[in-house]
Amino acid sequence: MTDTAQLAIFIRGVDSNLRVTEEVMDIKSMHGTTTGKDIFENVCQSVTDMKLPWDKLIGLTTDGAPAMCSEKCGLVGRMRVKMQEENCTGELPAYHCIIHQEALCGKVLKMDHLMSTVTQTVNFIRAKGLNHRQFRSFMQEMDSEFADISYHTEVRWLSQGKVLNRAFELSNEICQFMDSKGKDSTVLRDEKWKCELAFLADATAHLNALNLQLQGRDRMITDMYEAVKAFQVKLLLWETQMQQCNLPHFPCCQVMLSQVSTTVFPKTHFADKLSTLRAEFARRFSDFEAQKSFELLRNPFAVDVETAPAPIQMELIELQCNGTLKAKYDTAGPTQFIRSIPAAMPQLRLHSAQTLCMFGSTYLCEKLFSVMKINKTAHRSRLTDDH
Structure with a gap:
C-alpha cells in the first residue's frame, strides 16, 4: 500500500x-x-x-x-x-x-495466443457493465446451464483453468453474443482453434488439480515430491492415449472429437505438447530426484543399505531386521512410523529429522x-x- x-x-x-x-x-x-x-x-x-x-x-x-x-x-x-x-x-x-515450479512448468505449453484471445473476449464481456448485464440476460434467454463467465488474472493462476473451461462450454453462446454486438467471431468458430482451446482447458485443469494437491500447511516435502512424480507418470499415459485418440481423461477434447473429424483434431501435436510438459517437469525437479534421503523417509525397509550414508548403515540393518518395527510401519504408515524409531538409533532419527525440516514450498x-x-x-x- x-x-x-x-x-x-x-x-x-x-x-x-x-x-x-x-x-x-x-x-x-x-x-x-x-x-x-x-x-x-x-x-x-x-x-x-x-x-x-x-x-x-x-x-x-x-x-x-x-x-x-x-x-x-x-x-x-x-x-x-x-x-x-x-x-x-x-x-x-x-x-x-515446488508449487511455484509446478506453475512455471505449465508455461512450456506455449499456448498464449489462445489465452490472449479468450482474455480479450472475456474482458469485452466483463469490463463494461452494460455488456456484462446484456450477456447475463442473453444466457438466461438461452436457458444456459451457466449464468456468467469468470474473470482471469495472471497472479491467480488457478483462475485460468476455470475461465478456459467456461469459455469452451459457452463457446456457441459467446459467438452468438459477439455477433449481436458486431464483433468478429471468426477465430472463435474455427474448428482447429476450438480443438486447441479444448486441449488447453483439459491440460490446465489437470495442472490445477496438482497445484491444489500441493497446497496446505504441514506438508512433508517427500509427499509433495511423490505427487509431482505421480503426475509425470500420468503425463506419459496421457501422451500415449492422445496418440491413439483415446481421451477418457480429457473431457473437453472428447467433446471436440465427437464434433470434428480425426483429420482436423491434431492428436500428434497435442501428444508432443504433453511430452514437452513431461520433459520440463523432469528438468525442473531433477535436484529432487538426486535426494536419497527422501526414499529413506518414505520406506526405510526398502532402501539398499550399501547405497545409504555410512553413519546410518548399521542402524538401518538393525531396523530392517526388526519384525516388530516392520509391522508398526505397515500399520502406521511412514509419517507416523518416523516417531516410532527407537532412541537407540540416534543417527536414523537425526537423518529423519533433517528431512522433516525441509520446506517443500x-x-x-x-x-x-x-x-x-x-x-x-x-x-x-x-x-x-x-x-
Whole structure:
C-alpha cells in the first residue's frame, strides 16, 4: 500500500520427539533496495535476534527469484558462505518452491495466443457493465446451464483453468453474443482453434488439480515430491492415449472429437505438447530426484543399505531386521512410523529429522501476503512498520 517491500521469513523445526513446528520467524520491512545482500542482511539479523545456532540450519526454500537463488550475490550463495564462516559441516541444500515450479512448468505449453484471445473476449464481456448485464440476460434467454463467465488474472493462476473451461462450454453462446454486438467471431468458430482451446482447458485443469494437491500447511516435502512424480507418470499415459485418440481423461477434447473429424483434431501435436510438459517437469525437479534421503523417509525397509550414508548403515540393518518395527510401519504408515524409531538409533532419527525440516514450498509466505493484502487497506496505511 505504501510501496514498502516486505520480507517474510518462516522457520520449520523438529523437536526431539520428531514433532514438526512451522512458525513465522520475522517480517522485515525493506525501505530501500531488495538485492540479495539486503535480503541476506535482514535474514542474518533475524537469526541473531532469535539466537538461533547456524549449525542447525539444514535447508533453504525460496520463491526462485534471482535475488534469492544467485550463487554469487543472491541469498542462497551468501547463506552458504555464512555457513562456512560459522564452521558448519556440509553444504546448505536450497530448493525452489515446488508449487511455484509446478506453475512455471505449465508455461512450456506455449499456448498464449489462445489465452490472449479468450482474455480479450472475456474482458469485452466483463469490463463494461452494460455488456456484462446484456450477456447475463442473453444466457438466461438461452436457458444456459451457466449464468456468467469468470474473470482471469495472471497472479491467480488457478483462475485460468476455470475461465478456459467456461469459455469452451459457452463457446456457441459467446459467438452468438459477439455477433449481436458486431464483433468478429471468426477465430472463435474455427474448428482447429476450438480443438486447441479444448486441449488447453483439459491440460490446465489437470495442472490445477496438482497445484491444489500441493497446497496446505504441514506438508512433508517427500509427499509433495511423490505427487509431482505421480503426475509425470500420468503425463506419459496421457501422451500415449492422445496418440491413439483415446481421451477418457480429457473431457473437453472428447467433446471436440465427437464434433470434428480425426483429420482436423491434431492428436500428434497435442501428444508432443504433453511430452514437452513431461520433459520440463523432469528438468525442473531433477535436484529432487538426486535426494536419497527422501526414499529413506518414505520406506526405510526398502532402501539398499550399501547405497545409504555410512553413519546410518548399521542402524538401518538393525531396523530392517526388526519384525516388530516392520509391522508398526505397515500399520502406521511412514509419517507416523518416523516417531516410532527407537532412541537407540540416534543417527536414523537425526537423518529423519533433517528431512522433516525441509520446506517443500513457500505456501505459508503466499498465504501471509494474501492476509496482509486484505488487512493493509488505505485507512491502515498510516500505521508504522512496528504495528
